[in-house]
Amino acid sequence: MMNLDIQRLSDENRYLIDGFSCVETDEMLSGLNAKERRRIRKHSQDMEDFLRDEAYEDQEKGLSRTYLFVNDGKLVAYLALCNDAIRLEFEERDDMELPYITVPAVKVARLAVSADCQGKGIGKEALQFAIYVSQMIKDYSGVVFLTLDCYEHRVGYYERFGFQRNLYQPVVLDYDSPVSMRLWIDEYLAEKSDEITE
Numbered sequence: 001m002m003n004l005d006i007q008r009l010s011d012e013n014r015y016l017i018d019g020f021s022c023v024e025t026d027e028m029l030s031g032l033n034a035k036e037r038r039r040i041r042k043h044s045q046d047m048e049d050f051l052r053d054e055a056y057e058d059q060e061k062g063l064s065r066t067y068l069f070v071n072d073g074k075l076v077a078y079l080a081l082c083n084d085a086i087r088l089e090f091e092e093r094d095d096m097e098l099p100y101i102t103v104p105a106v107k108v109a110r111l112a113v114s115a116d117c118q119g120k121g122i123g124k125e126a127l128q129f130a131i132y133v134s135q136m137i138k139d140y141s142g143v144v145f146l147t148l149d150c151y152e153h154r155v156g157y158y159e160r161f162g163f164q165r166n167l168y169q170p171v172v173l174d175y176d177s178p179v180s181m182r183l184w185i186d187e188y189l190a191e192k193s194d195e196i197t198e
């Protein structure tokens, strides 16, 4: 496993962003048609642009907090977190015995791993770090879920981690619109602890 140093984005480490690229190569997307490849690359490009152009300012404004994952002095991934609240449908609340329609969460606003380091477990580590941060916030304020919005081609990745689609999805007209997902943090941690004791 890669040795990762997790740093909060700051004036001192901003220079690490230069040269970060999470856009997939042709080889990584082989098997997909040209239109699909273009679509996926565009979304990955947006992740790259956010880090370069918006992450620092957003953080200054208190809109999100960005973490850099550094290996051997090189930026290999970043994660931006913010606070969130999601609306649950009756059957979802009933299952979880939650009395409120709107439930507090921490949101993975952005997550990207550099193209040459994808598939090595870094995305998973970043999500585990997001859970760790959520647990710290939970000491001071309410947090039930880790949430995110992702495009259809990433849904399987997040489902494998334990996320599920929210029944309530914002109404959008674009065919390629993000899917709203949630992970129940307590359930995730209980399952992990069972795995460890088994």
Ligand SMILES: CC(C)(COP(=O)(O)OP(=O)(O)OC[C@H]1O[C@@H](n2cnc3c(N)ncnc32)[C@H](O)[C@@H]1OP(=O)(O)O)[C@@H](O)C(=O)NCCC(=O)NCCS
Pocket: 022, 023, 043, 044, 047, 111, 112, 113, 114, 117, 118, 119, 120, 121, 122, 123, 124, 125, 149, 150, 151, 153, 154, 155, 156, 157, 158, 160
């Ligand atoms: C999506 C992303 C964050 C995942 O991070 P990563 O470090 O590459 O992923 P990990 O190494 O943690 O996990 C890889 C595993 O997920 C699996 N996986 C990847 N995509 C999957 C999918 N759509 N469905 C199911 N499994 C998937 C891989 O097969 C691999 O399985 P393995 O561990 O058994 O080998 C990364 O690929 C990335 O940054 N992509 C470009 C930007 C982007 O799309 N960001 C997310 C926006 S929502």
